[in-house]
Amino acid sequence: MxxxxxxxxxxxxxxxxxxxxxxxxxxxxxxxxxxxxxxxxxxxxxxxxxxxxxxxxxxxxxxxxxxxxxxxxxxxxxxxxxxxxxxxxxxxxxxxxxxxxxxxxxxxxxxxxxxxxxxxxxxxxxxxxxxxxxxxxxxxxxxxxxxxxxxxxxxxxxxxxxxxxxxxACLPVHPAQFPSDQVSDRGDRFMAAELVREQIFRSFGQEIPYAVTVTIDSFRQEPRLIRIEATILVEKDGQKAILLGTSGLRLKEIGRRSRLEMQKLFGSKVYLGLWIKVREGWSDDARALRNFGYGEDG
Ligand SMILES: Nc1nc2c(ncn2[C@@H]2O[C@H](COP(=O)(O)OP(=O)(O)OP(=O)(O)O)[C@@H](O)[C@H]2O)c(=O)[nH]1
Ligand SMILES: [Mg+2]
Structure with missing residues (x-):
């Protein structure tokens, strides 16, 4: 062999x-x-x-x-x-x-x-x-x-x-570097935030996807479901209004689709609480970027 x-x-x-x-x-x-x-x-x-x-x-x-x-x-x-x-x-x-x-x-x-x-x-x-x-x-x-x-x-x-x-063919003879059942270096919280961002990228035009980042405020495994609270950060009030949609319907739909993807990935029922906050200039401010996970390690 x-x-x-x-x-x-x-x-x-x-x-x-x-x-x-x-x-x-x-x-x-x-x-x-x-x-x-x-x-x-x-x-x-x-x-x-x-x-x-x-x-x-x-x-x-x-x-x-x-x-x-x-x-x-x-x-x-x-x-x-x-x-x-x-x-x-x-x-x-x-x-x-x-x-x-x-x-x-x-x-x-x-x-x-x-x-x-x-x-x-x-x-x-x-x-x-x-x-x-x-x-x-x-x-x-x-x-x-x-x-x-x-x-x-x-x-x-x-x-x-x-x-x-x-x-x-390019790889060296070398023992495995990760457990054989591990598929990513990223944890469930990271993936949860990414799945919300994915739905925003898929649902909105030009400006909104680039004005958004997502943070997970809490992620708790409960007996019958995973309870996740997440915040979508935008740069301006107008963007918040677009994301919310009339009577909050667009946000609701983003939440519904993100939750379905999370359930598929985690193999568990998920409750997702989703909030929007305005944080002006988050994407230009080096300290804010670090706080939101855009750190040195990429
Ligand atoms: N028709 C076709 N579309 C593809 C194929 N591979 C990817 N796509 C589409 O191309 C688009 C971009 O795919 P991504 O995988 O997000 O591209 P990426 O290079 O990772 O993009 P960034 O992360 O933005 O740099 C999506 O709409 C994909 O569905 C392919 O083989 N055929
Ligand atoms: Mg990509």
Whole structure:
């Protein structure tokens, strides 16, 4: 039997390219939230997949942005770069139809690493004609010396086992680093907050998702349910009004959907109390960012 392998595989790319969907697919369960909007992921999140042969530790990171900006954007850039450093393998994700200007900061980040880089061409389910992949693969190989180029659909799972094999080939012989039943480095409180944020990203347009962070005020396991109290922080009164909706109906719907997702993830009945508070400038204020979990560790 081959020796057991274990190591870190970072998944980097521009915002919205499908990194978190891909990590969830490879881990086999939801460890990271996803949405149609860019900059959904705000933290470095480990997704751990353990089999008889290996333990692969995927590192999901925020989308790589062009430099500059402060506050939350600066935090996101640091978390993306920090998550890619020192890993055993980098998966650089682009999507069909091909390279865009927005992929360049992620390419540059991958080029700065010493570890092998596998190029992932995602969203191939959108291609009417697979023949279009061949020229894309050829021209991609001119960008840098990739250890492999693997077309996938994170949505359908097409090509994902070939990608997992390519990542595994980069990992050293090493014992497992996490218990075999652990799928993430994040706890239930973190996931509860993320599931509320996911519903906000999925339900609101332009401005609201970026004005919001979520904190968990209490998380209690009771005999028959988990009781969770959470606060949605926004920057302005107007945003609070939009989130609430007429007679509080939109907030109620966010709460209902978040609760259903929590019940699925925790395998338990959940009571969710959801509040909105205005905290002006939370996303620009370094101290507030730290308080809300946007700390140095990404
Ligand atoms: N058609 C199609 N859509 C996909 C695929 N993978 C992801 N998506 C969609 O692309 C959007 C972005 O997916 P995410 O996984 O949140 O993307 P991300 O790269 O993690 O984005 P950030 O965290 O914002 O950087 C979502 O609407 C996904 O459903 C795919 O293989 N095919
Ligand atoms: Mg993401």
């Amino acid at each position: 081959a020796e057991f392998r274990s190591g870190f595989v970072a998944v980097c790319g521009r915002p919205n390219v499908g990194k978190s969907t891909l990590v969830n697919r490879m881990v086999g369960q939801k460890v990271s939230i996803t949405s149609r909007r860019p900059q959904t992921t705000r933290h470095r999140i480990l997704g751990i997949k353990t089999t008889a042969e290996a333990q692969v530790i995927y590192v999901d990171v925020p989308g790589v942005l062009p430099g500059g900006g402060g506050g939350l954007n600066q935090y996101l850039s640091r978390a993306a770069a920090g998550g890619v450093e020192g890993v055993d393998c980098v998966l650089l994700v682009i999507s069909v139809p091909g390279w865009t200007k927005a992929d360049m900061p992620a390419l540059a980040l991958a080029q700065r690493q010493n570890s092998p880089v596998v190029l992932v061409i995602n969203k191939i389910d959108r291609l009417a004609d697979r023949a279009a992949l061949l020229p894309l693969i050829d021209m991609s190989r001119e960008k840098m010396a990739f250890a492999g180029v693997v077309p996938v659909s994170a949505r359908t799972g097409d090509g994902v086992s070939a990608l997992e094999a390519a990542a595994l």
